[in-house]
Amino acid sequence: MVTLHNLGFPRMGAHRELKFALERHWRGEIDAQALETETQALRAQHWQMQRATGLDWVPVGDFALYDHVLDTSLALGVIPARFGARTQTRDLGLLFRMARGDANTTACEMTKWFDTNYHYLVPEFAVGQGFSLQANRLVDAFAEARHQGIPARPVLLGPLSYLWLGKTRPVPFDPLQLLDELVAVYGQWLEQLAAVGAEWVQIDEPILALDLPPAWKAAFESAYTQLARTPVRKLLTVYFGELRDNLALACHLPVDGLHIDAVRGSAEVNTLVDRLPAYKVLSLGVVDGRNIWRSELEPLLARLEPLYERLGERLWLAPSCSLLHVPQDLALEDGLDPELRGWLAFARQKLDELAILKRGLETGRAAIAGEIEASQAAALARACSPRIHRPEVKAGVQGIDAAMAQRAHPYAERAPAQRERLQLPLLPTTTIGSFPQTAEIRQARADYKAQRIDQTTYETAMRQAIAEAVERQEAIGLDVLVHGEAERNDMVEYFGEQLAGYAFTRHGWVQSYGSRCVKPPIIYGDVTRPVPMTVDWTGYAQSLTDKPVKGMLTGPVTLLQWSFVRNDQPRAITALQIALALREEVRDLEAAGTAIIQIDEPAFREGLPLRQADWNAYLDWAVRAFRIASAGVDDATQIHTHMCYAEFNDIIQAIAALDADVITIETSRSQMELLQAFEHFDYPNEIGPGVYDIHAPRLPSVAEMLALLERAGQGIPMDRLWVNPDCGLKTRRWEEVTPALQNMVEAARQLRERHG
Ligand code: GLN
Ligand code: ZN
Numbered sequence: 177m178v179t180l181h182n183l184g185f186p187r188m189g190a191h192r193e194l195k196f197a198l199e200r201h202w203r204g205e206i207d208a209q210a211l212e213t214e215t216q217a218l219r220a221q222h223w224q225m226q227r228a229t230g231l232d233w234v235p236v237g238d239f240a241l242y243d244h245v246l247d248t249s250l251a252l253g254v255i256p257a258r259f260g261a262r263t264q265t266r267d268l269g270l271l272f273r274m275a276r277g278d279a280n281t282t283a284c285e286m287t288k289w290f291d292t293n294y295h296y297l298v299p300e301f302a303v304g305q306g307f308s309l310q311a312n313r314l315v316d317a318f319a320e321a322r323h324q325g326i327p328a329r330p331v332l333l334g335p336l337s338y339l340w341l342g343k344t345r346p347v348p349f350d351p352l353q354l355l356d357e358l359v360a361v362y363g364q365w366l367e368q369l370a371a372v373g374a375e376w377v378q379i380d381e382p383i384l385a386l387d388l389p390p391a392w393k394a395a396f397e398s399a400y401t402q403l404a405r406t407p408v409r410k411l412l413t414v415y416f417g418e419l420r421d422n423l424a425l426a427c428h429l430p431v432d433g434l435h436i437d438a439v440r441g442s443a444e445v446n447t448l449v450d451r452l453p454a455y456k457v458l459s460l461g462v463v464d465g466r467n468i469w470r471s472e473l474e475p476l477l478a479r480l481e482p483l484y485e486r487l488g489e490r491l492w493l494a495p496s497c498s499l500l501h502v503p504q505d506l507a508l509e510d511g512l513d514p515e516l517r518g519w520l521a522f523a524r525q526k527l528d529e530l531a532i533l534k535r536g537l538e539t540g541r542a543a544i545a546g547e548i549e550a551s552q553a554a555a556l557a558r559a560c561s562p563r564i565h566r567p568e569v570k571a572g573v574q575g576i577d578a579a580m581a582q583r584a585h586p587y588a589e590r591a592p593a594q595r596e597r598l599q600l601p602l603l604p605t606t607t608i609g610s611f612p613q614t615a616e617i618r619q620a621r622a623d624y625k626a627q628r629i630d631q632t633t634y635e636t637a638m639r640q641a642i643a644e645a646v647e648r649q650e651a652i653g654l655d656v657l658v659h660g661e662a663e664r665n666d667m668v669e670y671f672g673e674q675l676a677g678y679a680f681t682r683h684g685w686v687q688s689y690g691s692r693c694v695k696p697p698i699i700y701g702d703v704t705r706p707v708p709m710t711v712d713w714t715g716y717a718q719s720l721t722d723k724p725v726k727g728m729l730t731g732p733v734t735l736l737q738w739s740f741v742r743n744d745q746p747r748a749i750t751a752l753q754i755a756l757a758l759r760e761e762v763r764d765l766e767a768a769g770t771a772i773i774q775i776d777e778p779a780f781r782e783g784l785p786l787r788q789a790d791w792n793a794y795l796d797w798a799v800r801a802f803r804i805a806s807a808g809v810d811d812a813t814q815i816h817t818h819m820c821y822a823e824f825n826d827i828i829q830a831i832a833a834l835d836a837d838v839i840t841i842e843t844s845r846s847q848m849e850l851l852q853a854f855e856h857f858d859y860p861n862e863i864g865p866g867v868y869d870i871h872a873p874r875l876p877s878v879a880e881m882l883a884l885l886e887r888a889g890q891g892i893p894m895d896r897l898w899v900n901p902d903c904g905l906k907t908r909r910w911e912e913v914t915p916a917l918q919n920m921v922e923a924a925r926q927l928r929e930r931h932g
Contacts, residue, residue, distance in 0.1 A: 242271060294501065335399055380413045433456050500686075503686055603899050606655060609776065650723065661728060676706055710765065732805050
């Protein structure tokens, strides 16, 4: 028998029931009890659905009201002092205060979960941090599931990964100092789960797919040796990458089974089969939990058959990782092109695929002949569909040469040409692109989508918003204007909708954090740009003013990174295709007279692979894609880029290699850190370190921005310094934006006077 199991299921509900319940609760429309009842029903539904696909073990504890790392902190009593007493950890008030903060308390920091777009709440460890097992939701959920007859298996975030993902605050220290006490509490937790009837426990240790310092590897040995005595069987789960130098360690830890990501780590499967001790279960995550493509059953089966022969009952099958990162159910997508739909599998369909594989292994191929045939037919159709394969695009990528990734002259020669053309003052002021998405703008978009208004009416409304933005910017006295992005609801969707090769789902939501979901587009085919995408809007804005208006594009890496991508060609190739499409847009903007073009790459850093050994390969193609998109312009056309993160010291060389004339960067929470980077690295071109945090509702003062600029001027020559907020302003209101920008312009004026 092959055991089927799952590592985690999407929490939101097919119609985002969790999101809406949470938001009703936060608005005070339903109380905590009602929220608990609603979410209990949702969980039950998800368990039944998973069980119905034939799972032998259904994960429990993967469902979190806000975040599973936060649930772990609450269970272990890791509550930062500012939230008060370390009791009442099942209290929803405390949970949501930690997640979202309140008037007096800053929320816990949120950061990306490995290389996904899911954000977790960072555990905070103080010096001498204690741990104590609290009444916890995991035990409740387990009881709930058992009561419903579900073969439930609790899921825990393992102690090492939990420690690794946390931060020591306020003073830094080695978190491994906390390990012994933490492991003791994990021991109690496992005993508690055993006592309520858990047979197996899934312990997630995804950090085994990362580069680990020797002390952490040793810590794995000691922690799991300590936990070995607990009376419950333990499945250690690793996902998101290969084990590499951690393979021997993962094989030999004293647990009862090991799960690996057999999609990203497929090359290691045979080694593991050879090396895993004979008493252990080997769970292979053969169905991709990070993407939405239907599995090819025949080759998968061919790979699994000999393994099943060798492993027998010890072979378990699962998705590669939790299905949290894919949408729930393809059955809802009635609007998708049927051919494309036939190539896809969402969470529910992925579990079905596993059940088919199990049947094929246990009873022979004949039993699943129909399914194999359908899967082969879909794969074949996809491999040669004219919907996907456009010879001219492939030829375009083939034809890329070194010159296309290179501006005609180096920055030092371009800068005078740009100065001559733009006639900007010292310390030019600008913004990052978007202005407030007002109620009228959103209403017009919704009306247009629902066909309540026609295209002309919609375009008139957008033009009006653009005209208003231009007028306000002129009144504020900014030097380089933007059109304000009124027509864009999302910086990826807007371009994806106009590029060929992209598809959009109706319900393909994936949790980003808390109640927030994103609906990533699907890049399924060769990407081309049928018609210009931004030229009219930018041109219209430019027609209203004598000041330069920046053209505004989303860069190739971000367009790739925030989508589900093709698995039938390397990411690098897809990135180059997008880059070529953008290159045409850049050229069209230039031809229409746009003197400054900004290509945003907020996702540039998050594309970094988990293992440092893979960084260079990524950075090579990512930089190349950006350069191909941007380098086809004259010296006198100024290319800007914008990035949203503070920690970029480790890739600053690559950022410089983009060779943008100007880069604006988010510095919000760690301005000092950012500026320090420039003391160590001589950034060759112009730079606009964000002078105020647009995420904070507070009005920034002239004095503080002035101080920041002075400080920046020590590392960056004044004549290469720009003055701008740290990110787009679409989430703010004009009442906030106007005075903040007025202060910013005033700060620039005073500094010019001083250094004039
Ligand atoms: N130009 C975009 C905006 O201003 C950039 C958004 C971003 O950095 N994420 O909204
Ligand atoms: Zn930004």
